[in-house]
Structures are given as C-alpha cells and as structure tokens.
Amino acid sequence: MKKEELLEQIKLAMKAHDKARVSILRQVNQAVKQVEVDERRDATEADITKAVKKLQKVTAEELDGLRKAGAESHAERIQELSTQADVLSQLLPRQLEGADLEKLADSLIAELGATAKRDMGKVMGALTKATNGNFDKPAAAAYVGSKLS
Incomplete structure (x- = not known):
C-alpha cells in the first residue's frame, strides 16, 4: 500500500463515519510519519507494511493477554481489538500459502x-x-x- 492509498482510505473512512477504522488508519499513518521524521526520507510501501505488521503484532499480543485473563469486564476492549485486528489484516498484502x-x-x-x-x-x-x-x-x-x- 502506498502512502497516497493510506490517506485516501482515511478520507473514505471519515466520510463513512467509521470511527474505529479511522482510528486504526491514523495509527498507521502516525507510525509512517514517525519513520519519515526519524529517517528524513519519504516512506515506502515496505515502511507502511512494516508499520501495519507492528501494530498487528501489538494488537494480537494485547488481545491474547485479555483472552487469557478471561475477565468479563474486558469484553468491550476484546471486541475493539478484534475489530482492529481485522482492519489491520485487510491492509496487508495477501499472504502466500x-x-x-x-x-x-x-x-x-x-x-x-x-x-x-x-x-x-x-x-x-x-x-x-x-x-x-x-x-x-x-x-x-x-x-x-x-x-x-
């Protein structure tokens, strides 16, 4: 995914009033901006994929931890993280299998x-x-x- 595509997806999610998707896409965009600032270069598709994979890993770890805890009080957070994991997986290129x-x-x-x-x-x-x-x-x-x- 190119940076332009990411920004376009943010716009479309905002127009659709999909707050969860907007939030996730903005997190990815922020990680990409951080790469651009830190390394003083434009972000590549590989940078965007890396940022998505990193967020996906963090999300999966948190989701796994909450599921292992099994607390009923975390049901809402588990649902949010599941949605986030789904959106992040849609942003990645199809895996070869x-x-x-x-x-x-x-x-x-x-x-x-x-x-x-x-x-x-x-x-x-x-x-x-x-x-x-x-x-x-x-x-x-x-x-x-x-x-x-």
Missing part, C-alpha cells in the same frame, strides 16, 4: 541446490526475499524441512 507457497519453495530449493537441513536458512531467506515476508512462515518451515534431508 498452500500450493502457491509449496511451488515457490520447490523452485527455490532447486535454484539454490539445497539438499540438506543445513540449507534451510538459505531457502527460508530466499522465500522471505521473494515474497517480502508475506508468506505463512510455520507452514513454509514445515514444508521446506520435509523436503530437505
């Missing part, structure tokens, strides 16, 4: 000439580079591990 992931992993294994378990790091690194980290990592690790002896 299933047959597409296996096909890419097979081609990278062949390309790198990987044969042993010690080559797993090379394959996983190549997968990360090829997909910008947008793949199901546990599934990829299990599949690549099963292919290497």
Whole structure:
C-alpha cells in the first residue's frame, strides 16, 4: 500500500463515519510519519507494511493477554481489538500459502541446490526475499524441512 492509498482510505473512512477504522488508519499513518521524521526520507510501501505488521503484532499480543485473563469486564476492549485486528489484516498484502507457497519453495530449493537441513536458512531467506515476508512462515518451515534431508 502506498502512502497516497493510506490517506485516501482515511478520507473514505471519515466520510463513512467509521470511527474505529479511522482510528486504526491514523495509527498507521502516525507510525509512517514517525519513520519519515526519524529517517528524513519519504516512506515506502515496505515502511507502511512494516508499520501495519507492528501494530498487528501489538494488537494480537494485547488481545491474547485479555483472552487469557478471561475477565468479563474486558469484553468491550476484546471486541475493539478484534475489530482492529481485522482492519489491520485487510491492509496487508495477501499472504502466500498452500500450493502457491509449496511451488515457490520447490523452485527455490532447486535454484539454490539445497539438499540438506543445513540449507534451510538459505531457502527460508530466499522465500522471505521473494515474497517480502508475506508468506505463512510455520507452514513454509514445515514444508521446506520435509523436503530437505
């Protein structure tokens, strides 16, 4: 997602009076602005994706903690965090998984000439580079591990 698209989504959410979505998009925009100020450069798509992933991780951790606490008094906050997690996942590019992931992993294994378990790091690194980290990592690790002896 480009910065212009992010700003456009903020406008659309404001026009739709979707306060939750506006709040989340503004959090992402603030994280992107922070990168621009700190590093004195324009934010890239990778910066925006990184900011979304970071917010997604924080949200998931807080949501997990509240669910483990199991307190009835946190039901409203759990609902807010669930909504936030849904919105954040919509902002990320689609993750590579299933047959597409296996096909890419097979081609990278062949390309790198990987044969042993010690080559797993090379394959996983190549997968990360090829997909910008947008793949199901546990599934990829299990599949690549099963292919290497």
